[in-house]
Amino acid sequence: MTRNLPVVAIIGGGFAGTALALQLAGKAEVTLFEPGPVGPGLAYGTAEPAHLLNVPAAGMSPFPDRPSHFADWLAAQPDAPPPPAEGPRFAPRRLYGRYLQELWAAAATEIRHVPRAVSRVERLGEGGGNGRGFRVTDSAGEVFEADRVVLAVGGFAAGAGAPPHLAGDPWDPAALEGLAPDAPLLLVGLGLTMVDVLLALRDRGHVGPVTAISRHGWLPLSHVTGAFPPPWPMPLVEGAVPGVRAAFCWLRAEAARAAAAGQPWQAVIDGVRPLVQRIWRGWELAERRRFLRHARSAWNLHRHRVAPEAAARIGAELASGGLRPLAARLVEWRVAGEGVEAVLARRAGGTELLRVARIILCTGPEGGRAWREAAPVAGLLAEGLLAEEALGLGLSVSPAGVALDAAGQPVAGIDVLGPLTRGALWEITAVPDIRVQAAALADRIECGKYDIPV
Structure with a gap:
């Protein structure tokens, strides 16, 4: 019996789009739109040997169920720098970009790559085309139809x-x-x-x-030099999400406890990371604004090492x-x-x-208005199929990444992946978080789940 696979258009071929495409290989008919090389994106496209990953190699696999995949690949590369005598390995970003490209090359027979940008996405009416939900037009005017569209656009380069x-x-x-x-x-x-x-x-x-x-x-x-300590246990009481001031008092108190036990403050930050999305979702809009205004710089300083x-x-x-x-x-x-x-x-x-x-x-990938003005996001915003999140951090989405329209309603068939979901999740810019998000979306696509509660 021939299996009726979902038809998925992924817009963006950086880490987020590539990770999703790899996890959907054989489970969906995937077309990935990316005018540049698939895999490296802005983050891992550098050729400079001095540019190192800021996450240890052991945490950089795109597959949550195979966490050592990249570390094992790195160990087999003859041109990789030797591992340190003690502690985790921080690989050159150019090697990680090459790794992603090799993964893509191995899966390319199962995934269609269109080496062009997307200029427009339209939702089709009942019975339109082949019964698909969306029409995708690329920069050359070629038209594709898909059941689902995934916006995996991440960092945007700044202007010249x-x-x-x-x-x-x-x-x-x-x-x-x-x-x-x-x-x-x-x-x-x-x-x-x-x-x-x-x-x-x-x-x-x-x-x-x-x-x-x-x-x-x-x-x-800096990350800890030498052997990494285990994450410091940071349990949250069920139903209790501290506000910004209470959260930072909590972090300082736990850092003091960790120091008394001979553990560095970095272990406390690593311990709270799995809870960050839950804490962020538990904050009202005013509390999120308070964080961005008063605590964002301090958090980023300790979090992004x-x-x-x-x-x-x-x-x-x-x-x-x-x-x-x-x-x-x-x-x-x-x-x-x-x-x-x-x-x-x-x-x-x-x-x-x-x-x-x-x-x-050197202020990092362009935040500004770049993502709002880029096709096809700009057109979807103008039509009301997408909406900007209230804090200007990205698109309005459900916690699961389903796009919300201008009326705040889920748009069945449009999903957002990666940094443009920061407004809903905050902690969603690093590989360990995006790969989990991509795996969850791949499962929903395979099961044909569209309507996710907001």
């Missing part, structure tokens, strides 16, 4: 800026080219992207002074004076000769005029 004086997209190779080895630079942002850019510059032979700014002037924190190897290099930069972190913001800039004059407003008060060869924006 005003090259060569202001580089808006730090992932564009041109952002780091054409610089004298001793050229002074200004990096706007002090997070993980700044670490990537600074280490890539140094590996290219750049030795000039670098000033990096952010609102608080906080540098990224760098590999110990990268942290050691940043420490050496600080010790040598090669990196100067400042709590400041960029007020304005202007071309001055062959370089740039930047006016900085210091958090402690006053301004500083800084002369540099180039400004590089």
Whole structure:
């Protein structure tokens, strides 16, 4: 008997879209739309050896039921850096991108890849086409029909800026080219992207002074060096979800208890991670706003940590004076000769005029309006089939990722996967969380479940 498989269109071929496609192989007729290479996406498309994963290799398998899949693959690669004598392994991101591409190549016979973007998605009426629910039109005008559409669009690259004086997209190779080895630079942002850019510059032979700014002037924190401690037990009382202030008091108290037991604060953050989505869902909108306004930076600092190897290099930069972190913001800039004059407003008060060869924006993948204005999201928003989440973090979805329309009702057949579900889940930007979300969606698709309670 021929099995009637669901027909699924996945829009976006970064990690989220690739993970879902791999888990649907043989369970659905999948068409994946991605104009670039399938797998690496913005996060893992780098070729710089200094760019390391910020999650240990043991946590980077796209398959929840095969957690060691990537670590086993990495161990067999002759060009992989040797593992540390003690503690977890943080692999180069370029190798993880290659891993995803190899997984895709192995499954490509079961999954159709359209190497073009999608320009429009339309919901069909009763009896339209082949009875499918949606019509998908790609950038070349080719039309496809599908039972379900999955929006797996993740990070968006920033704009070009005003090259060569202001580089808006730090992932564009041109952002780091054409610089004298001793050229002074200004990096706007002090997070993980700044670490990537600074280490890539140094590996290219750049030795000039670098000033990096952010609102608080906080540098990224490191994972534990050496053997990883187990996650600290952080149970929540059933039905009791602390507010922002209570949650941070709880974290501080548990960090003190962990320290008294000889365990680092990182174990406490790792222990609370599985509870973050539950805590976020339990907060009213006002409490979520309070978190974003007062606690977001502190949480991200402790949650998104760098590999110990990268942290050691940043420490050496600080010790040598090669990196100067400042709590400041960029007020304005202007071309001055062959370089740039930047006016900085210091958090402690006053301004500083800084002369540099180039400004590089290191604020991470574009949040702004990029995802709202990209096809096909923009069209679906205009038609009311999608709605923006109240905090502007992404699309309005149910906790299961089912799209909600402008009236707040589930849209049967449109699912959202990955970072654009942050408004509903918050903790949904890293591989360990997205792979679980992708596996749950794959199960629902295989079982033909559309209507998920909001």
